[in-house]
Amino acid sequence: MTEAHVSTRPTVIYDDKATTIAQVEPKEDDLWLGLPDLVAATGWDLKPEGVCRGELCVPIPDGNSAALVKDGSAHSLFNLTAFARHIEQPYVHDAAHNVWVFGPQARDWRDRLTSARAPDFTLSDLGGDNYSLSNFHGKKVILAFWASW
Numbered sequence: 001m002t003e004a005h006v007s008t009r010p011t012v013i014y015d016d017k018a019t020t021i022a023q024v025e026p027k028e029d030d031l032w033l034g035l036p037d038l039v040a041a042t043g044w045d046l047k048p049e050g051v052c053r054g055e056l057c058v059p060i061p062d063g064n065s066a067a068l069v070k071d072g073s074a075h076s077l078f079n080l081t082a083f084a085r086h087i088e089q090p091y092v093h094d095a096a097h098n099v100w101v102f103g104p105q106a107r108d109w110r111d112r113l114t115s116a117r118a119p120d121f122t123l124s125d126l127g128g129d130n131y132s133l134s135n136f137h138g139k140k141v142i143l144a145f146w147a148s149w
Contacts, residue, residue, distance in 0.1 A: 010099065
């Protein structure tokens with residue numbers, strides 16, 4: 001059996017979009033991207049007011065710019081993983097496949113939890129009967145989830 005070839009160029013999955021990164025400088029557990037790759041993979045852009053995406057701008061903390069931005073003679077690099085930690089965004093790195101996956105930011109989760117309402121869904125029981133959460137509107141419902149692993 002032959003081993004699958006793993007590209008030395010990482011793939012970043014951000015907002016469910018996969019992007020292969022051209023300019024990268026991995027350092028230990030951090031992922032440094034060239035600014036064009038940062039914009040292409042994440043939509044974040046480095047501007048004088050901070051790291052911006054649409055109308056949202058996150059200022060770079062005073063005294064912490066070296067941990068996020070490295071200015072080189074040929075190009076600048078941005079530490080995407082340090083930024084993710086700064087905005088409380090979970091991420092995971094699969095070193096075997098050279099893939100970095102970034103989850104939703106903490107503020108996105110907080111916004112989803114403000115209503116304290118579960119989204120409607122339908123599940124089947126062991127007998128094949130379907131039940132939707134909306135069928136129990138106005139009643140107290142306990143949801144219990146488990147897994148065998």
